Amino acid sequence: MPSKRELWAGLAFFALAAGSLVLFRRPFDFAGWAGLAGCLAFVILAGYGLMKPDIGPVKPGIRVGRQEIDDPAIPELPWTIGDAPLEDIPIGDPSPDELRILETTIAALEAVGGLERGEIAAGSLWRAAQRLDPGRAIGISEAVSSFAALHDDGHPRIGRLIFVPAHTEYDAPLLAEITACTLASLGHAVQPRDITVTLPPEGKQGTARIAFPIEGRARMVNCDYLWKYPPADLIPALRRFGRPEDPRDLVCADPGDQTLLYAAIHSGSLKELNHRLPAADDLFHEA
Structure with missing residues (x-):
């Protein structure tokens, strides 16, 4: 229903239009009479809308009924699906094709050491993706981004995956968390509390220094600090701290869902990872 301000504005406009017709269009032809009748009809309806008491029925999920002023009880506001607890939102089941894509993505990352076998189930990815964006169809990009959704949903650790937000307010704790996750x-x-991040002075963009211990030795890397963008050179700088007894390559995918996904996979297995994923082009590339 229009607001009272909108009704007043409409009433004034059509009253002015009716007056203009009377002054400038006489004698009336059929179109003139029709225009005048329409203007007067709107003026009458707008006036009724402004003067009538608010006795319309309450619409569920939009308004609550009026209370007596001396009633101390607070009415319980109705909620819509957007207010419901996440676990109570019906999310349905994946289609056979969606389930196949999710299972194939998990198996591909397991095969190259990005995930432990049996660590993540396709159903967990489906539920996380649907809680993030209910009703969204799952393709290969959505399957990859669902790992970030599962991480955001509170899953503490997912294999050897690293999640880097693409657009956010970067600060020292966030850089420390990304560094610790990559080293892990x-x-x-290495824990975030073990890492010291020194940002450029006075909040400016520039070079950030990140210091951390590895096996009792102090190490340090530099990276570009860009406020709202992830430092593209941080994870490549950390790549040289791989363990000789378990060589790993850091690879990256951008599923286009505001989070970059990095994975520490077995050295030399990038081609196998991309070959196993049902995508027309290579999804992962070297970090």
């Missing part, structure tokens, strides 16, 4: 994917027990 390479096999090092």
Whole structure:
């Protein structure tokens, strides 16, 4: 229903239009009488809308009924699906093709060491993706981005995957978290609290220095600090800290869902990973 401001504006416009017709279009032909009748009809309806009491029925999910002013109870507001607990939103089941894509993506990452076998189930990815974007069809890009959705949904650790937000406000704790996750994917027990990040002075863009211990030795890398964009040179700089007994390559995919997905896979297995994924072009590339 239009607001009172909109009704007043419409009433004034059509009243002015009716007056203009009376002044400038006499004598009336059929079109003139029809225009005048339409203007007057809107003026009458707008006036009724402004003057009548608000006695219309309450619409579920939009308004609640009026309360007596001396009633201390607070009405329970109705909620829509957007307010419902995530676990209560019906998400249905994946189609056979969607299930095949999810299972194939998991198997591809397992084959190259990005995931432990049996660590993640296709159903978990489906539910995470649907909670993020209900009703969205799952293709190969959505299957890859569903790992980030599962991570955002509270899954603490997913194989040797690293999630880097593509557009956010970057700060020292976020850079420390990404560094720790990358080093952990390479096999090092490093926590964000172990990492010291020094940003450019006065909040400017420039070079950030990141220091951390590995096996008792202090190490450091530099990266470009760009405020709202991930430093493209951070993860490549960390690549040299791989373990000789378990060589890993850091590879990256951009599924186009605001999160870059990196994976520490067995050295030399990038071609196999891309070959196993049902995509027309290579999805992962060297970091």
